[in-house]
Amino acid sequence: MYRTATALTVLLVTSTLHAAEAVRHEATLEGHAILPAMTLLKAPEDAPEALQVSGKFTSAGNPVRSTAEATQGEALPLAGQPLQGFSGIRAVGDGSYYVLTDNGFGSRANSPDAMLFFHQVRPDFATGEVMVEKTTFLSDPDKVVPFVTVMEGSETRYLTGADFDIEGFQMVGDEIVIGDEFGPYVIVANAETGVVTEFHETFVDGELVRSPDHHAVQLPNPGADLPAYTAKRSRGFEGFAASVDGKTLYPLLEGALWQADKNDWERVDDGRSALRILEMTAATREWTGNSWLYPLEDDSHAIGDFNMIDATRGLVIERDGGQGDAELACADDSKDECFDNPASFKRIYLIDMAGVAPGESVNKVAYIDLMDMQDPDGVARQGKREDARFIFPFVTIENVDKVDETHIIVANDNNFPFSSGRALGQRDDNEMILLEVGDFLKAAVAN
Numbered sequence: 001m002y003r004t005a006t007a008l009t010v011l012l013v014t015s016t017l018h019a020a021e022a023v024r025h026e027a028t029l030e031g032h033a034i035l036p037a038m039t040l041l042k043a044p045e046d047a048p049e050a051l052q053v054s055g056k057f058t059s060a061g062n063p064v065r066s067t068a069e070a071t072q073g074e075a076l077p078l079a080g081q082p083l084q085g086f087s088g089i090r091a092v093g094d095g096s097y098y099v100l101t102d103n104g105f106g107s108r109a110n111s112p113d114a115m116l117f118f119h120q121v122r123p124d125f126a127t128g129e130v131m132v133e134k135t136t137f138l139s140d141p142d143k144v145v146p147f148v149t150v151m152e153g154s155e156t157r158y159l160t161g162a163d164f165d166i167e168g169f170q171m172v173g174d175e176i177v178i179g180d181e182f183g184p185y186v187i188v189a190n191a192e193t194g195v196v197t198e199f200h201e202t203f204v205d206g207e208l209v210r211s212p213d214h215h216a217v218q219l220p221n222p223g224a225d226l227p228a229y230t231a232k233r234s235r236g237f238e239g240f241a242a243s244v245d246g247k248t249l250y251p252l253l254e255g256a257l258w259q260a261d262k263n264d265w266e267r268v269d270d271g272r273s274a275l276r277i278l279e280m281t282a283a284t285r286e287w288t289g290n291s292w293l294y295p296l297e298d299d300s301h302a303i304g305d306f307n308m309i310d311a312t313r314g315l316v317i318e319r320d321g322g323q324g325d326a327e328l329a330c331a332d333d334s335k336d337e338c339f340d341n342p343a344s345f346k347r348i349y350l351i352d353m354a355g356v357a358p359g360e361s362v363n364k365v366a367y368i369d370l371m372d373m374q375d376p377d378g379v380a381r382q383g384k385r386e387d388a389r390f391i392f393p394f395v396t397i398e399n400v401d402k403v404d405e406t407h408i409i410v411a412n413d414n415n416f417p418f419s420s421g422r423a424l425g426q427r428d429d430n431e432m433i434l435l436e437v438g439d440f441l442k443a444a445v446a447n
Contacts, residue, residue, distance in 0.1 A: 020363070022349060023443065027368040029375040029390045030407065031125030031434030034382065035132070037416050037427040038073035040080040043115060044137055048154050054078050054113045055105060055417075063110045076417065081115050083132065085413030085430055088168045088240060088305060089399035096122040096133060099399065100169050100178070102413065104161030107234075108182065108213060111161025112150045117194070118169065118176065123409075123432045128381045130432060136194040138166075138187075144196045145187070147215035159196070167398070168240025168305065170249055172282045177240075179251045182213040184236025186251065188285060202236075203287045204257060204276055211236055230258040232265075238398070239306025241314055242282065249280040252294065252306045252316070266293070268361045273299045277306075277362065290358040294351070301345065304398040304413075312354040313365075313444065315400045315408065320345040323395035323421035326371075343393040343421060346370040348400055348410065352445045366443035370397060370410070373435065382422055382431065394421040394428060406438035 043051045055076035057063035070079035088100035099121055104114020116138040122131045138159040140149060149163045165181040176191045188198035202209040210217055211231040220227055235255025242249050256265035256273045268274045274293040281288060294303070297318065304317030324339030331338070350366045375390040383391060392412065396419070399411035412421075414428040422428050 022364040023366045025366050025368055025437060025440035025443065027373045027440070028436040029373055029379045029433060030436050031123070032379055032381045033123035033125055033128050033130045033432045035083065035121070035130035035430040037414055037429045039083040040073055040078060041083055041135060042080050044158070046156050047115070047158050048151060050113055051115055051158060051160070052080070054081050054115070056113050058105050058110045082416045083119070084416045085396065085398070086411050087166070087398040087413045089401050089409065089411060090169070090171060090307070091401045091403060091409070092120065096120055097401070097409065098169070098171060099411070100166055102167055103165035106415065106418065108162045114161035116159045116161065116164060116166055125434055130430065136191070138189055138194045138196065140196040142195065144199050146199060165234065165236070167238045168251065170240055170242040170282070172246065177249060177282070177285065179237025179240040181234050181236035181238065181254065182211065183215070184209060184211060184231060184253065186237070186280070186285065198285060200285055202278070204278065204291060206289065209257065231255060238303050239316060241306045241308045244308055244310055247282050249282050250306065250308065251278045251280060252276070252303060253278070254302050268293055268295045272296055274361065275303060292353060292356060292358060293361040295361050295364070297345070304396065305400045307401045309402045309441065313350060313352050315402065316349045316351055317397055317400050318345070318347050318349055319397055321395060323419060324393050324424070325391065328424065337424065339424070343371060343395070346392060346397055348408070350440060350443050354445060363445050365445055366440055368435070368437055368440055382429070392433065395419055402441065403434065405441065406436055408435050408437055408441070409433070410435060
């Protein structure tokens with residue numbers, strides 16, 4: 001069912017604003033807390049034996065089961081579940097944050113023993129520690145999910161990274177609403193128990209959106225028509241914002257949708273690749289049929305997170321696919337002592353949707369550069385630099401939210417155990433940084 005007006009829509013006018021270039025603002029590091037990469041969780045006691053050890057299917061190519069003995073984090077497979085990198089954050093309001101752990105080891109093929117869960121964590125910027133106060137595992141004992149899941153034959157039916165790639169979320173009452181990249185789908189679970197209560201397909205302009213990993217898409221026989229999908233693999237929902245009044249959800253796709261009539265991926269008028277910000281009623285999980293366009297600065301970029309900060313403005317992470325300090329970039333073919341694809345473009349944009357009608361492009365008003373921040377007091381606990389600057393050189397930076405009127409929190413997804421962006425040859429930790437960005441949060445479209 002489609003509705004034509006919700007919380008944000010009624011605030012919008014039909015006038016069209018021409019996009020101006022976003023203005024850069026400085027960010028100052030005021031807190032740095034670290035959750036070590038080697039942080040493992042025990043699977044629940046009622047979880048099948050197959051989930052007590054994870055990382056058994058992470059060999060290259062078509063993964064086969066590892067028969068190696070499980071370790072405590074020195075090597076795969078692991079005796080337990082890695083707490084892993086965070087792919088979505090939401091401030092609780094008491095100094096703690098809900099964070100979401102994504103699908104496990106990076107793909108459907110290598111993550112059938114990686115459990116899906118979310119946490120409530122509390123960074124202590126005075127000590128630099130991150131306390132994990134609660135972990136909630138997702139499960140589907142009531143068989144709400146309409147397709148075969150990895151733990152289909154078990155009573156608990158815990159969900160795994162081969163079932164969903166969960167990347168963004170919002171708390172709605174006593175439920176958690178989660179965006180998935182595989183389908184893309186939206187799933188809803190009880191926030192206390194993690195039990196799935198709803199499953200929703202994705203519709204854009206009244207049409208069902210499917211990626212190559214959608215459960216209904218199968219490889220064709222030779223000579224057959226190509227399967228019907230319009231979203232790229234692993235480019236489903238990444239950001240998942242909510243209106244400040246909690247009535248409306250704004251799931252943001254990570255990749256552009258295929259436009260058959262143009263034989264191209266969706267773009268805005270100036271040729272930039274464009275992502276859809278969709279609109280869903282929070283209480284009923286109905287798609288309203290409205291959507292807006294978020295233009296990327298380069299076709300190779302992706303978004304990492306999206307949260308609203310007031311009625312029309314929000315924060316979006318836009319990033320390239322590089323990792324590591326550009327000062328340690330490879331000058332030749334050696335890959336052992338240098339970064340072959342260093343991080344370059346890691347930004348947080350402030351977007352403004354005021355005056356933007358559905359179907360139009362949002363205004364990218366301002367940004368901060370995560371590869372060039374101030375650290376005059378030497379707050380950094382890792383990556384400290386002599387020039388009083390601080391960088392966040394991770395391939396996937398997937399968490400941003402407003403803390404107060406002058407601060408935001410940012411965190412990376414460490415892609416355990418595969419990413420090494422902070423230090424050559426070392427697994428990235430989960431880092432959470434507190435940034436003072438007062439002027440940035442005041443930015444808006446000029447009248």
